[in-house]
Amino acid sequence: MQVFVTGASGHVGSAVIPELVAAGHAVAGLARSDTAAAAIADRGAEVIRGGLDDIDVLVDASRRADGVLHLAFKHDLMVTGDLAAAADADLIAVNAMLDAMAGSGKPFVGTSGTALIAMMGITGRPGAEDDTFGQGYRITTENAIIAAADRGVRSSVLRLPPSVHSDLDHHGFVPGLIGFARQNGFAGYLGDGANRWPAVHTRDAARLYRLALEAAPAGTRLHAVGDDGVAFRDIAAAIGRGLGIDTAAVEPDDAAERFGYLAAFVGVDNPTSSAITRELMDWKPEAPGLIEDIDAGHYFR
Numbered sequence: 001m002q003v004f005v006t007g008a009s010g011h012v013g014s015a016v017i018p019e020l021v022a023a024g025h026a027v028a029g030l031a032r033s034d035t036a037a038a039a040i041a042d043r044g045a046e047v048i049r050g051g052l053d054d055i056d057v058l059v060d061a062s063r064r065a066d067g068v069l070h071l072a073f074k075h076d077l078m079v080t081g082d083l084a085a086a087a088d089a090d091l092i093a094v095n096a097m098l099d100a101m102a103g104s105g106k107p108f109v110g111t112s113g114t115a116l117i118a119m120m121g122i123t124g125r126p127g128a129e130d131d132t133f134g135q136g137y138r139i140t141t142e143n144a145i146i147a148a149a150d151r152g153v154r155s156s157v158l159r160l161p162p163s164v165h166s167d168l169d170h171h172g173f174v175p176g177l178i179g180f181a182r183q184n185g186f187a188g189y190l191g192d193g194a195n196r197w198p199a200v201h202t203r204d205a206a207r208l209y210r211l212a213l214e215a216a217p218a219g220t221r222l223h224a225v226g227d228d229g230v231a232f233r234d235i236a237a238a239i240g241r242g243l244g245i246d247t248a249a250v251e252p253d254d255a256a257e258r259f260g261y262l263a264a265f266v267g268v269d270n271p272t273s274s275a276i277t278r279e280l281m282d283w284k285p286e287a288p289g290l291i292e293d294i295d296a297g298h299y300f301r
């Protein structure tokens with residue numbers, strides 16, 4: 001397949017391109033800078049110059065491709081606290097690509113997050129693929145992608161856990177937490193730290209993107225989840241071990257000061273099942289889990 005990939009220069013994209021190429025697909029990656037273009041070309045893909053706001057570029061590339069993987073997201077806005085603007089831009093870009101693919105039967109694989117399940121109030125049980133919500137940050141986009149199944153797009157959404165981890169992860173949640181731990185002088189957790197984060201290794205997630213592209217039924221939500229839920233205090237302890245510093249509780253009132261842009265995520269209790277995904281896509285995570293991966297040491301070099 002000729003596959004158009006947005007976010008191809010990013011962390012997850014850095015595993016997705018080799019995964020697709022190894023399976024015999026030809027990849028064209030969106031690049032908004034020379035640096036991104038060089039990274040994409042190095043990974044064996046063609047480069048399409050443009051950004052998420054270049055709707056004409058997105059429409060043209062989506063029409064020409066046999067399938068689209070959408071990974072790009074304006075994380076620069078997320079880091080400065082403007083989640084709404086990042087989500088709005090995402091929705092506009094996604095709708096444009098879906099409109100361009102309507103009636104084609106071609107696959108479109110979008111990206112969402114499992115953390116939304118917890119943020120939408122599901123507590124006391126693992127979130128599941130069939131947990132759906134009316135509207136909200138990234139949820140409106142998720143729903144637009146699923147709805148495109150009724151417009152002749154073989155659309156699916158991968159919900160990624162807050163920690164997509166590996167040696168390819170240089171600015172995700174784990175490096176962010178390590179940065180705040182260095183700054184604070186201790187590896188922090190919120191309250192008693194019993195809240196759980198699901199996690200997935202980048203290469204396992206990349207394989208699921210490929211499987212979704214190739215075979216996900218239209219209108220499918222998938223969970224790229226390896227670890228169902230790791231207690232946050234265990235994540236903090238692994239970071240503390242890696243940095244050789246203590247682990248300590250942070251009071252909720254101090255979360256913003258200690259965790260910056262990650263404050264909204266550190267206390268989230270987000271146990272998440274991927275049972276439906278594993279069964280439907282015949283996908284089984286194979287790479288190390290989150291704690292084993294942090295303990296491997298690459299995050300601290």
Ligand SMILES: NC(=O)c1ccc[n+]([C@@H]2O[C@H](COP(=O)([O-])OP(=O)(O)OC[C@H]3O[C@@H](n4cnc5c(N)ncnc54)[C@H](OP(=O)(O)O)[C@@H]3O)[C@@H](O)[C@H]2O)c1
Pocket residue numbers: 006007008009010011012013030031032033036050051052053071072073074075076111112113114160161162163164165172173
């Ligand atoms: N990693 C995680 O733990 C995690 C968890 C939940 C959800 N997700 C979601 O998974 C997707 C991939 O994440 P990631 O970890 O690979 O993120 P990442 O490493 O930050 O990569 C983001 C990608 O989006 C591109 N991008 C950002 N703004 C853009 C713009 N205005 N125009 C065009 N491209 C733009 C970046 O291009 P440049 O190279 O030019 O910056 C980069 O290729 C995102 O939707 C993310 O929100 C990730």
